[in-house]
Amino acid sequence: MIDYHLHGDFCGHAEGELEEYIQEALRKDFREIGFSAHLPLVTEPDPYHAMVEEKLPDYVQLVQMLRDKYRGRIIVKLGIEADFFEDYQSATKRLLDQYPFDFVLGSVHYLGTWHFTSLAGRDRFKTEDPRSVFPRYFEVVKKAVESGLFDILAHPDAIRKSDFFPDFPLLDEYRAVARRLKEQGMALEVNSAGLRRGAGSVYPEFDFLRACVEENVPVTIGSDAHKPEDVGRDFSLVFDLLRRAGVTELALYENRRMRLSPLENYFPGRSWRVSG
Ligand SMILES: [Zn+2]
Numbered sequence: 001m002i003d004y005h006l007h008g009d010f011c012g013h014a015e016g017e018l019e020e021y022i023q024e025a026l027r028k029d030f031r032e033i034g035f036s037a038h039l040p041l042v043t044e045p046d047p048y049h050a051m052v053e054e055k056l057p058d059y060v061q062l063v064q065m066l067r068d069k070y071r072g073r074i075i076v077k078l079g080i081e082a083d084f085f086e087d088y089q090s091a092t093k094r095l096l097d098q099y100p101f102d103f104v105l106g107s108v109h110y111l112g113t114w115h116f117t118s119l120a121g122r123d124r125f126k127t128e129d130p131r132s133v134f135p136r137y138f139e140v141v142k143k144a145v146e147s148g149l150f151d152i153l154a155h156p157d158a159i160r161k162s163d164f165f166p167d168f169p170l171l172d173e174y175r176a177v178a179r180r181l182k183e184q185g186m187a188l189e190v191n192s193a194g195l196r197r198g199a200g201s202v203y204p205e206f207d208f209l210r211a212c213v214e215e216n217v218p219v220t221i222g223s224d225a226h227k228p229e230d231v232g233r234d235f236s237l238v239f240d241l242l243r244r245a246g247v248t249e250l251a252l253y254e255n256r257r258m259r260l261s262p263l264e265n266y267f268p269g270r271s272w273r274v275s276g
């Protein structure tokens with residue numbers, strides 16, 4: 001298996017040393033993992049939510065050291081999860097260009113001042129109206145994709161909760177995002193953390209994934225683990241979903257270049273063809 005979304009103790013809200021994530025991945029028989037610590041915020045330092053800039057060189061060095069140490073046992077990729085801030089795109093690019101990342105996850109965690117994925121942002125779901133929030137959210141996501149800053153769109157509908165969803169269909173939004181991903185040569189992340197964060201299913205929801213498959217958008221998978229035991233969490237469910245959506249390949253990254261590899265390589269012993 002493979003997991004392209006792992007954090008670690010470089011920010012205040014994740015725990016466990018990076019090497020513990022590798023140990024867990026080895027125990028679970030993974031072939032390849034990608035670390036994706038939170039890139040330092042370009043808006044203002046926030047050591048709880050992201051690493052501080054002084055730590056970024058240490059992070060890069062540590063992942064490179066671990067990659068060499070575990071060579072032959074597991075493939076370790078140097079990724080990063082970067083926030084999209086419309087007004088800070090050149091600062092983000094400057095930071096990303098300084099290091100030889102294998103992949104960059106692009107994430108929308110903020111709507112204006114609302115940090116909706118944080119603990120502090122949780123209460124606001126009670127007062128916001130999903131009918132106005134979702135269109136605003138997708139405007140930001142489309143800009144993030146069009147920015148050209150990222151390789152992979154992470155947790156594509158992270159704004160979704162099982163009790164926070166508009167009463168109108170979103171298929172047009174999903175298709176608009178899918179088209180832009182295709183145009184930019186980006187991949188879509190299927191992220192199992194939706195199951196642990198109140199969305200009731202993985203990110204993105206099935207219709208969103210289907211819209212991307214129809215546009216031939218490549219797919220990566222990630223657990224978004226913030227502690228070692230969450231490496232590969234709920235991936236058998238992810239596998240079933242990918243298969244049901246018609247995904248047959250996974251996107252792999254090296255030096256920010258993508259190649260595709262058959263899904264069946266990563267789920268040994270699982271029947272990947274849809275029967276009947
Ligand atoms: Zn995080």
Ligand SMILES: [Zn+2]
Nearest residue numbers: 081107154155
């Ligand atoms: Zn995220």
